[in-house]
Amino acid sequence: MSDLATSAKGNPVISSRRIKLEILIVLGITFGMSGLRSLLRLIDDLLSPVALNEQSVALNTSLANSAWLDLALQLCSAGVLFGWGALAIYLLGQAFRGIQVRDVGWGMGLAALIGIPGLIFYASAVHVGFSKEVVPTTLESWWEIPVLLVWSAANAFGEEIVVVLWLSTRLRQLRWSIPWIIVASAVLRGSYHLYQGVSAGFGNIIMGVVFAYFYQRSGKVWPLVIAHFLIDAVAFVGYSAIGGNLSWLGL
DSSP, X not given: OOSEEEOXXXXXXXXHHHHHHHHHXXXXXXXXXXHHHHHHHHHHHHHSSSOGGGOEEEEEOOOOSSHHXXXXXXXXXXXXXXXXXXXXXXXXXXXXXXXXXXHHHHHHHHHHHHHHHXXXXXXXXXXXXXXXXXXXXXXXXXXXXXHHHHHHHHHHHHHIIIIIIIXXXXXXXXXXXXXXXXXXXXXXXXXXXXXXXXXXXXXXXXXXXXXXXXXXXXXXXXXXXHHHHHHHHHHHXXXXXXXTOOGGGTO
């Protein structure tokens, strides 16, 4: 029997076997593999004689000695995340609406809801030893801020499309209940942030629950993309603008 059938309306209906295989493949080349690598990196960090809060991790670093090659590599790497999101949309094969004015308002609200408590949570976690010091960027070039904004958009688009829109749709087609879909999406989000520390995993699980719940209630993914972009943009560009001085956070 073919994995592809046709519904009464003429739309393709994918078998559960094909959906499971697609989930395995897509997560294996995107955020699922990132989560596994992140977990292994965390284990290595915890085995280190250096305390976790005395370690640091930089999120956006130089990729080449030449400024122009570095710029090209930064754009290529960000392009991979855009590609992951585009692949997920293509696999879903459904109409994808553009950004609406209301999406921007929802996105700003979600960014404030997650970003402000998240900053406090991070500072507290570093203080008690559950997180590394996270350095948003070590880039130093004339194109630093534009590239940081591109990275913010790439992270937002890739993560929210794959981890929320695509995964939620496929799990719903497998007849998963909404609570378990939310849990799966949130745990996946938390997993690939573990390289930043234990607290980063838990903090992103909380963010994942909020985002996945919002999507289940509204059916809208663009507010999540906008919120994620704003959170990253403020963190990356803000850090660059203040020259890495986080003394006001007690760090």
